[in-house]
Amino acid sequence: MLLRRLLATRQDDAQLSPEIRAALVESLFAPLSSLAVGAIACGIIGAAVAIKANDPAILATSIAIFAVGLLRVVSAVIYKRRKLADDVAATQIWERIYEYGAWGFSALLGLLCYITLTHTTDATLHLAVATTAAGYAAAISGRNAGRPIIAVGQLTLTTLPLAISLLIYPDWLHKALGFVILMFIYGMVDITLSIRDIIIQALTMTRKEAALAARYEEQANRFDIALNNMSHGLCMFDDQDRLKVWNARFIELLNLFDAPIKVGTTIRDLVRYSIRAGNHSGRGVRSIVYELTRGLRQDHHGQVFVSVDGERIMALSRRMMADGGSVVILEDVTERKAAQERIAYLARYDDLTGLPNRNHFRERINEMLEIVREGGNQIALHLIDIDRFKQVNDTLGHPIGDKLLKEVSRRLGSVVRTGDMIARFGGDEFVILQSTPSRRQDSGRLARRLVKALSVPFDVEGHRIDIGASIGIAVAPQDGIDADELIKNADMALYAAKGNGGGEHRFFAAEMEERAQARRALELDLRDALSRNEIEVFYQPLIDLKTGEITTCEALLRWHHPERGYISPAEFVPIAEETGLIISIGEWVLQRACQDAAKWPAGTKVAVNLSPVQFRDRSLGARVVSALAKSGLPAQCLDLEITERVLLEESESTLYTMEQLKVLGVRISLDDFGTGYSSLNYLRKYPFNKIKIDRSFIADLGRDQDAPSIVRAVAGLGNSLNMIVVAEGIETEEQLRQVKEEGCHEGQGYLFGRAMPFDAIMEKLQASPAQRANLVAVA
Numbered sequence: 077m078l079l080r081r082l083l084a085t086r087q088d089d090a091q092l093s094p095e096i097r098a099a100l101v102e103s104l105f106a107p108l109s110s111l112a113v114g115a116i117a118c119g120i121i122g123a124a125v126a127i128k129a130n131d132p133a134i135l136a137t138s139i140a141i142f143a144v145g146l147l148r149v150v151s152a153v154i155y156k157r158r159k160l161a162d163d164v165a166a167t168q169i170w171e172r173i174y175e176y177g178a179w180g181f182s183a184l185l186g187l188l189c190y191i192t193l194t195h196t197t198d199a200t201l202h203l204a205v206a207t208t209a210a211g212y213a214a215a216i217s218g219r220n221a222g223r224p225i226i227a228v229g230q231l232t233l234t235t236l237p238l239a240i241s242l243l244i245y246p247d248w249l250h251k252a253l254g255f256v257i258l259m260f261i262y263g264m265v266d267i268t269l270s271i272r273d274i275i276i277q278a279l280t281m282t283r284k285e286a287a288l289a290a291r292y293e294e295q296a297n298r299f300d301i302a303l304n305n306m307s308h309g310l311c312m313f314d315d316q317d318r319l320k321v322w323n324a325r326f327i328e329l330l331n332l333f334d335a336p337i338k339v340g341t342t343i344r345d346l347v348r349y350s351i352r353a354g355n356h357s358g359r360g361v362r363s364i365v366y367e368l369t370r371g372l373r374q375d376h377h378g379q380v381f382v383s384v385d386g387e388r389i390m391a392l393s394r395r396m397m398a399d400g401g402s403v404v405i406l407e408d409v410t411e412r413k414a415a416q417e418r419i420a421y422l423a424r425y426d427d428l429t430g431l432p433n434r435n436h437f438r439e440r441i442n443e444m445l446e447i448v449r450e451g452g453n454q455i456a457l458h459l460i461d462i463d464r465f466k467q468v469n470d471t472l473g474h475p476i477g478d479k480l481l482k483e484v485s486r487r488l489g490s491v492v493r494t495g496d497m498i499a500r501f502g503g504d505e506f507v508i509l510q511s512t513p514s515r516r517q518d519s520g521r522l523a524r525r526l527v528k529a530l531s532v533p534f535d536v537e538g539h540r541i542d543i544g545a546s547i548g549i550a551v552a553p554q555d556g557i558d559a560d561e562l563i564k565n566a567d568m569a570l571y572a573a574k575g576n577g578g579g580e581h582r583f584f585a586a587e588m589e590e591r592a593q594a595r596r597a598l599e600l601d602l603r604d605a606l607s608r609n610e611i612e613v614f615y616q617p618l619i620d621l622k623t624g625e626i627t628t629c630e631a632l633l634r635w636h637h638p639e640r641g642y643i644s645p646a647e648f649v650p651i652a653e654e655t656g657l658i659i660s661i662g663e664w665v666l667q668r669a670c671q672d673a674a675k676w677p678a679g680t681k682v683a684v685n686l687s688p689v690q691f692r693d694r695s696l697g698a699r700v701v702s703a704l705a706k707s708g709l710p711a712q713c714l715d716l717e718i719t720e721r722v723l724l725e726e727s728e729s730t731l732y733t734m735e736q737l738k739v740l741g742v743r744i745s746l747d748d749f750g751t752g753y754s755s756l757n758y759l760r761k762y763p764f765n766k767i768k769i770d771r772s773f774i775a776d777l778g779r780d781q782d783a784p785s786i787v788r789a790v791a792g793l794g795n796s797l798n799m800i801v802v803a804e805g806i807e808t809e810e811q812l813r814q815v816k817e818e819g820c821h822e823g824q825g826y827l828f829g830r831a832m833p834f835d836a837i838m839e840k841l842q843a844s845p846a847q848r849a850n851l852v853a854v855a
């Protein structure tokens with residue numbers, strides 16, 4: 077049984093961790109003094125017995141005991157010095173060294189007992205060796221129980237020779253003692269094995285605890301690192317609201333570096349320290365504590381916002397714990413709050429001018445319309461469009477345009493009364509909500525004041541800017557009781573105001589709606605007009621004022637509407653431009669005109685009007701090439717007429733398209749000169765072949781004394797720039813005489829002929845020299 081337990085320890089050992097094995101081996105060498113005491117004590121007893129018995133065998137054995145004991149002490153010292161306990165592989169060798177030393181020492185001690193008991197009869201000597209051996213054996217089973225094979229080996233090697241020598245001793249008392257020693261061996265082996273189990277258990281537990289402690293420490297470290305690297309401040313309170321845990325960010329956020337914060341600090345003290353650190357200016361401890369405890373009283377996901385150091389805002393949130401304590405999280409939300417406020421601001425205000433935007437305006441108008449619906453006052457909506465704003469943007473650039481808009485908003489603000497709302501819808505579109513006009517005249521008066529205010533020139537960074545304003549007015553409840561309807565009607569009124577050249581206001585009228593509907597109907601019809609062959613091209617001649625010959629025929633669109641008859645291009649071309657239909661219609665005109673002109677007498681040119689929308693189209697060059705190629709018309713016989721409206725847009729791409737057209741060899745004329753900006757810069761910048769003086773100037777000849785000077789000046793300009801100058805709209809002989817006198821080269825007008833169909837112009841062009849002379853005579 078005992079033997080089985082002993083052998084089982086061998087198997088157990090195999091399962092022990094190397095560290096535990098090393099610890100067990102170390103326990104063998106650990107009490108160095110006991111080794112030394114054992115060696116000395118046994119050596120002395122041996123020597124004493126040898127002297128007393130005067131037996132050389134006993135003496136030799138005693139000397140051997142002392143020598144082996146000494147060697148064991150020396151080996152233990154070496155083991156300790158080299159710190160071999162940490163070297164798992166080395167401990168196995170040292171275990172063997174200890175084992176052999178221990179067994180050798182024990183065997184010698186057993187031998188000493190045996191020789192003494194068999195060589196002598198002196199009871200004192202017997203007692204000396206027997207007690208030494210038994211004492212040693214008892215000590216060994218405790219001391220080396222960690223390695224039971226060694227301990228049991230020592231026990232057996234020491235006491236078995238003693239027991240045998242006692243049992244064979246002739247005296248029955250010795251025999252009895254021998255028997256007791258055998259029982260002692262049995263008992264000591266049992267104790268050794270039990271102690272061994274306890275030691276192993278203790279070592280295992282210690283190791284587990286050490287591992288647990290290490291893990292705990294590592295986790296605590298990790299937790300500490302995480303806690304102190306959080307972007308949020310954190311503090312944990314007990315159920316009495318006393319501080320238990322806090323992190324570095326908490327101290328940092330509230331600038332509490334110098335505060336004597338410790339476990340147990342109360343919320344009240346924390347607030348006091350925070351005030352001392354320069355936070356919550358002007359506020360007292362009590363009010364802040366009240367605000368915090370009230371706001372954070374319950375476990376809720378909401379946040380309490382606290383302003384600190386006059387600038388930063390902290391969000392505090394609290395989570396209750398099961399033990400009644402709580403965790404409070406602090407977050408610096410200054411930037412987030414600012415961003416939220418900015419987003420909220422931008423959702424309701426125009427960033428550039430600071431005026432309410434469309435959303436804000438909608439909220440307000442809906443509130444006011446609610447009052448109107450309940451029978452309250454009427455309200456007027458003024459929709460304002462800045463005249464010529466696009467030109468300013470295009471010529472002076474967007475930064476100046478932005479500054480101008482700010483100035484405009486300031487001026488509008490100086491005109492309206494408190495209670496009226498000014499909003500910006502975007503671009504150059506402003507709106508004023510006049511709150512309580514008692515009569516229509518009140519709104520008219522305000523509109524006039526607004527137009528007047530905006531027609532005073534602006535000075536933006538040294539640029540004198542002349543704009544103006546067009547205003548459309550819709551009044552609730554007469555013109556609508558719903559925001560969308562009012563805006564739509566004001567828009568129609570604005571359209572009418574702009575249609576008259578701008579700089580004025582118009583009230584919404586029912587006819588506008590009808591006109592808008594008619595316009596929409598026209599727009600729908602126009603979409604199919606080309607495919608239904610309702611669009612035609614007429615030609616109006618341009619005459620050389622010296623020879624009377626037709627130099628050019630201007631292609632002019634005519635729409636033969638199935639119900640309305642001929643519709644003027646002045647009416648449908650703007651619709652075609654707005655809808656983009658002008659691209660396909662314009663291309664068709666270009667193709668048609670080139671094909672017709674190819675049939676005319678050689679050298680007769682055809683002039684085709686190009687709208688700004690066509691000019692924006694990057695494939696204009698390709699379209700012109702295609703029209704020339706299909707018709708076979710020489711490029712120099714095609715004259716493209718553009719107005720200043722074209723030049724106001726994207727100068728870079730305009731210049732590019734102009735250059736492209738020039739390379740093709742087509743001619744380019746500047747139409748309606750004098751009606752737009754009449755910038756001399758355009759004449760310098762773009763390579764025109766012709767300038768056409770607008771017919772309004774020709775009509776003024778004889779009516780306005782300045783008109784001849786203007787015509788003369790433009791003719792002079794054209795001459796010096798090597799451009800042909802055409803006088804448009806010549807209707808009378810007198811006008812013809814004057815334009816010739818002022819130096820114009822060519823003329824166009826009803827006096828020479830209206831726009832006519834292809835056959836008619838063909839007839840004119842093919843007329844006999846005598847007939848042509850008729851024209852010359854006119855000229």
Ligand SMILES: Nc1nc2c(ncn2[C@@H]2O[C@H](COP(=O)(O)O[C@H]3[C@@H](O)[C@H](n4cnc5c(=O)[nH]c(N)nc54)O[C@@H]3COP(=O)(O)O)[C@@H](O)[C@H]2O)c(=O)[nH]1
Binds near residue numbers: 632633686806826
């Ligand atoms: N982009 C395009 N625009 C086109 C095209 N076809 C015409 N138009 C533009 O439509 C506007 C109106 O044109 P229309 O009604 O044809 O008027 C032209 C002439 O009939 C008129 N005219 C000519 N002589 C006289 C005159 O002695 N008195 C008088 N009251 N009117 C006269 O002038 C118009 C031609 O002007 P202009 O183009 O400036 O040379 C007009 O703006 C056309 O440009 C087209 O295909 N594309």
